Amino acid sequence: MTIRVGIVGTGLIGEDHGRRLAGVIRGANVNAVADVRRERAQEVAGVVGGARVFENGLELIASDEVDAVLVTSIGETHAEYVLACIDAGKPVMCEKPLAPTVAECERIIEAEAAFGRQLVIVGFMRRYDLGYRHVKASLERGTIGDPLILHNIHRNSVVPESYTSFMTMTDSMIHEVDVSRWLLDEEIVAVQVIPPKRTPKAFPHLQDPQFAVFTTESGILSTVEFFANCQYGYDVRCELVGSLGTASLVNPALASEITAGQDAEAIPADWRERFGAAYTAEIQAWISGLERGECVGPSAWEGYAATKVVEVGVEAVKSGERMTIEYVDKPALYR
Ligand code: NAD
Ligand code: ISE
Numbered sequence: 001m002t003i004r005v006g007i008v009g010t011g012l013i014g015e016d017h018g019r020r021l022a023g024v025i026r027g028a029n030v031n032a033v034a035d036v037r038r039e040r041a042q043e044v045a046g047v048v049g050g051a052r053v054f055e056n057g058l059e060l061i062a063s064d065e066v067d068a069v070l071v072t073s074i075g076e077t078h079a080e081y082v083l084a085c086i087d088a089g090k091p092v093m094c095e096k097p098l099a100p101t102v103a104e105c106e107r108i109i110e111a112e113a114a115f116g117r118q119l120v121i122v123g124f125m126r127r128y129d130l131g132y133r134h135v136k137a138s139l140e141r142g143t144i145g146d147p148l149i150l151h152n153i154h155r156n157s158v159v160p161e162s163y164t165s166f167m168t169m170t171d172s173m174i175h176e177v178d179v180s181r182w183l184l185d186e187e188i189v190a191v192q193v194i195p196p197k198r199t200p201k202a203f204p205h206l207q208d209p210q211f212a213v214f215t216t217e218s219g220i221l222s223t224v225e226f227f228a229n230c231q232y233g234y235d236v237r238c239e240l241v242g243s244l245g246t247a248s249l250v251n252p253a254l255a256s257e258i259t260a261g262q263d264a265e266a267i268p269a270d271w272r273e274r275f276g277a278a279y280t281a282e283i284q285a286w287i288s289g290l291e292r293g294e295c296v297g298p299s300a301w302e303g304y305a306a307t308k309v310v311e312v313g314v315e316a317v318k319s320g321e322r323m324t325i326e327y328v329d330k331p332a333l334y335r
Helices: 012-023 038-047 057-062 077-089 102-115 130-141 167-182 276-291 300-319
Strands: 005-006 028-035 068-071 092-094 120-122 147-155 187-195 210-216 221-227 235-242 245-249 255-257 262-266
Touching: 005 012, 005 276, 012 028, 012 038, 012 276, 028 038, 028 057, 038 130, 057 068, 057 077, 068 077, 077 092, 077 102, 077 120, 102 300, 120 300, 130 167, 130 235, 130 245, 147 167, 167 187, 167 210, 167 221, 167 300, 187 300, 210 245, 210 300
Parallel strands: 005 028, 005 068, 068 092, 092 120, 147 221
Antiparallel strands: 147 235, 187 210, 210 221, 235 245, 255 262
16 A cells, blocks of 8 residues: 655755655655645645645645655744644644744644544654664663763854844754664753854854753753754764763765875765754654554654743853743643
């Protein structure tokens, strides 16, 4: 059986995931697309092999021609589409964030819990990256001992003028929030944000770089340097410091080039290049799960918890204080 996927939001990542679904993912095709920019939806419909273009996302979700939905529109629209999928009883993979506000995330987990079965997964693709999986395996083997500190670095080459100081938390560091929770298997209970000296390469309204410290339930610190305009490429690093050793990501370049007096490794240009294999693995795991009647991927609860941390994180950006975080009770569906 081929799962007919409909894509709502055919921007950069909608097209990227669409190409994957049409080209390399087994068991699925892209049957339908919708975007508020109809001409863009039409363009991507062609790229994915001739999908039907719907008037809007809600019509696509309601259609009998769609078995599962991929939500890759802008974050502010996610909750409406995810809730419509739950209403229609259709599986949905939603790009991060599940929704930009905690109130919307709570509505989603309540709706899914009332439906009684998981339908929603969130696109936290780093969980599928081989490097991060090796770091987690080191921790689980016990060779590095007890986890004490997680150091994270997340650098983008440049960001547009529309990128704000709050987005460092809501759009970018949300990945480190999820990685910290998943790797350490603990909730984050406090966040502090300490602004470093600014780069002259950022628009004046943007605090860049930014530095955050997350504290987990048992007191593990997870530090994050996010640098939006580092200029040289897309660079994601992580080192987990344990009581007996450390485990780290290595540069994912597969080869180096030696020329006069230098040994050079390539640096990925952006997230599409760096995490290409992880996006493929997460979407394949989702589709293969649906074939078996299972919902495989980070749950709506994971999406809620990440948004909770970044919402408090935005307050921490404003206040400069260490802010504590409290969660609603986890519904039985997610335990
Ligand atoms: P984008 O701006 O390129 O694309 C967003 C698309 O949504 C646009 O085509 C826009 O026209 C469309 N849109 C806006 N309002 C809509 C609506 N009401 N209904 C339908 N479509 C609508 O942005 P992007 O970079 O593709 O990001 C999209 C989402 O994916 C965001 O939530 C972003 O955070 C997430 N994202 C995740 C990763 C990752 O690494 N996992 C990387 C990039 C983006
Ligand atoms: C973007 O939305 C992503 O999710 C990328 O993975 C991240 O590196 C980037 O900073 C975000 O803007």
